Amino acid sequence: MIEQKPLSLHIPEPAVRPGDKPDFHHLSIPQAGAVRRPPIDVPAHEIHDLAYSIIRVLDRQGEAVGPWAPGLDAEALKAGLRAMLKTRAYDARMMMAQRQGKTSFYMPCTGEEAVACGFQTALEKGDMNFPTYRQQGLLIAQDWSLVDMMCQVFSNAQDRLLGRQLPVLYSVRDAGFFSISGNLATQYVQAVGWAMASAISGDTRVAAAWVGEGSTAESDFHAALVFASVYRPPVILNVVNNQWAISSFQGVAGGENAPFAARAHGYGIPSLRVDGNDYLAVHAATAWAVERARRNLGATLIEWVTYRAGAHSSSDEPSRYRPKEESDAWPLGDPIERLKNHLIAGGDWSEARQTQLRAEIEEEVLAAAREAERHGTLHDGPKPSAATMFEGVYKEMPRHLREQRQAMGI
């Protein structure tokens, strides 16, 4: 009889913990320009290799190289740089506002600005994003009003959501930005439904679904991929792999054995894996997927490889579960620095102009914050009335809610 060793359970652990030297040797990073660009009608099974590589455009010298170089002009790139800088400055200001007690909560997207800002530039008016709480760049890239966003964060008298939602759970229909829910991954399958509706209606609009790598473990992720596979609706299925789900590294979501992009293979959905800190690669991959969707070729899954440089939220302290220096060691660098270097390499930009632009944006964000604060902050100044609390549960207020409102004397 063969002696059997006792079984043991595999519990994934990150390579390093606080106090250790950052280590990203597990991440295999190809040269910029090394990954082919297939035709948009490519069958899913012919690009399986792309899920195990990383599409990159910007090389170490800041040159745009290879088949994915999108040929965006300098003005478009400067607009992207501006959007990313503004997103970062907005996050910094709102984190500070939270520390000052002006709101209860905030979530920055530091280090991930290129993903949302670059993505939005490939969409058209009428398309609909189904974002998570970390895609504020989708709004800022459209120059959506910072004051409007801040009023939501402050839950003040001008908050269009009437103080009903936690900070950062925006809803901006006019900007193609679906109402954010606290329940993770629920919007992923809703985006597929929205895209199905567009197809049923003979429309030309497309939807974009968003999820973090941690939430791919939710059952709605699977449901979304099944429905996207079955009905082939015009949807882009984004997975933002920032390596961390609060304190859990991506291995806890199943990322140790296969990239998240490879999840699409079992569903027969074409997928790409893309350098999420490369603004040009983000734009190019998005444009590829959007064109596929708009030509009725169905869904595309894109894994954006990036790093959550900031805390998960204002309630989180990353130094308790990962090295402090890890974000500096992230091999794909900083998206803003990389785009800036590209513009400088092309002779369209300079360090001096970058400094000037940053100062302008700081001023713009500060002015917006001052204006938003005039409408009140969470504990100070005007806020939505308690009577509005009972409105909008239903289209018409039913009797029991009228009675409850009256019981409050309002």
Next chain:
Amino acid sequence: MPRRTMVEAIRDALDVMMGRDSRVVVFGEDVGYFGGVFRATEGLQRKYGTSRCFDAPISEGGIIGVAVGMGAYGLRPVAEIQFADYMYPGYDQIVSEAARLRYRSAGEFTAPMVVRMPCGGGIFGGQTHSQSPEALFTHVCGLKTVIPSNPYDAKGLLIAAIEDDDPVIFLEPKRVYNGPFNGHHDQPVVPWARHPLGETPDGHYTVPLGEAAVRREGNAVTVLAYGTMVHVAEAAAAETGIDAEIIDLRTLVPLDVEAIERSVRKTGRCVILHEATRTSGFGAELSAQVQERCFYHLEAPILRVTGWDTPYPHAQEWDYFPGPERVGRALRTVLEA
């Protein structure tokens, strides 16, 4: 007027609304080509095409999730969950999403959708083909919960639900799909063709959500019931000779409290019926409402006749199902108080 079974009435409601409004789409497991395991969508795919009526993967979370997205787009999805017992994987989408979308987006996005689901016991369905989960919906703010007891109401309420701009949970007691059932399982099934409420007008009509119906006028005791239990109540009143006023609630949220109040103030007594389990069932809410609104008119404690606090058993179906005998006993008890 044509006579229809409840299944036929539901199918007719879907047909009427698909014909009137191109935004209405019908989907779920087996609802397309096959026409549904209960035949409720038979012929709709042939008539309206595959993009208006189609089969869905076996994924309740997916079915309800895509319905929310379709509603946000501007369609009017009518999703089917094959049995109410299987709605749980879609519960997050119902509670956290469909029910709250209007509120959390301050009206920017809405979920004008209907989720149909066959419910209730009395068919030897065992634990997972018999449940009555209405209390899990009535507790959720933002949802409307509807449960018809007959073909006329089923058609009118379903049309009203599809036209409603809020998400509606539409529970269909499958025991009364083909004929009224009063709990006498040992007697032959009566078809809807011989029941006045089997008469359903052709074309469009509605039964407004939020309005109860008095099924039997009486002065001795008010019986609050819905779904299959309405027929059980009628049998119990006839067999005991008790002059009960039987109210078919039809919509649980929003609740027609005026109709309840009017009746209990007249009779001074109240018995509440449902198939669902007792503890924290919808009967508890009804009992509390009656107590709060009619305390000084009550002559006896409010009684509830419900399913037991157990999973729905198979072999013990008729010991579990609250039949006319148990209801009759409760009627006598409140009259003797």
